[in-house]
Amino acid sequence: MRPRFRFSMVDISPGAIITFRGDDTITAEVFDDRHIIFDDEVMTLSRAASRIRGPFKDNGPRWWIYRGKTLDERRREMER
Numbered sequence: 531m532r533p534r535f536r537f538s539m540v541d542i543s544p545g546a547i548i549t550f551r552g553d554d555t556i557t558a559e560v561f562d563d564r565h566i567i568f569d570d571e572v573m574t575l576s577r578a579a580s581r582i583r584g585p586f587k588d589n590g591p592r593w594w595i596y597r598g599k600t601l602d603e604r605r606r607e608m609e610r
Contacts, residue, residue, distance in 0.1 A: 535575065535591045536563045540604040548594045548601070550582060558594070566594075575601070 537543070537560050548566065550556035558566040558578060568578040575590025583593070591601035599607075 534564070535601065535605065538563050540596070540601060540608055542596055542601075542604075546596065548596045550579075551593050551595055551600060554595075556582060 537546075542548075542560055544560050544562055546560045547557050548560065550558075558568040561567050561572050565572050565574060566578060569581070573581075575594055576587075577590075579590045579593040580586055589602070591605060594601050596604065
């Protein structure tokens with residue numbers, strides 16, 4: 531089992547802006563190593579994705595993009 535996602539795993543610092551996959555008008559700011567600011571609230575990637583997509587259990591890193599790649603893609607590349 532993989533450890534929980536952390537922004538430090540993919541070299542993303544607090545203050546960075548990420549966008550939602552499929553709608554680049556939806557953005558969030560990285561708050562700390564595990565949370566973002568979305569809709570003026572600090573929350574996890576998964577909670578924000580669920581708020582956008584509906585009440586589904588979502589893997590947040592698959593739904594957020596930084597510099598053209600999902601956070602999950604960036605993580606997989608760095609793990610290689």
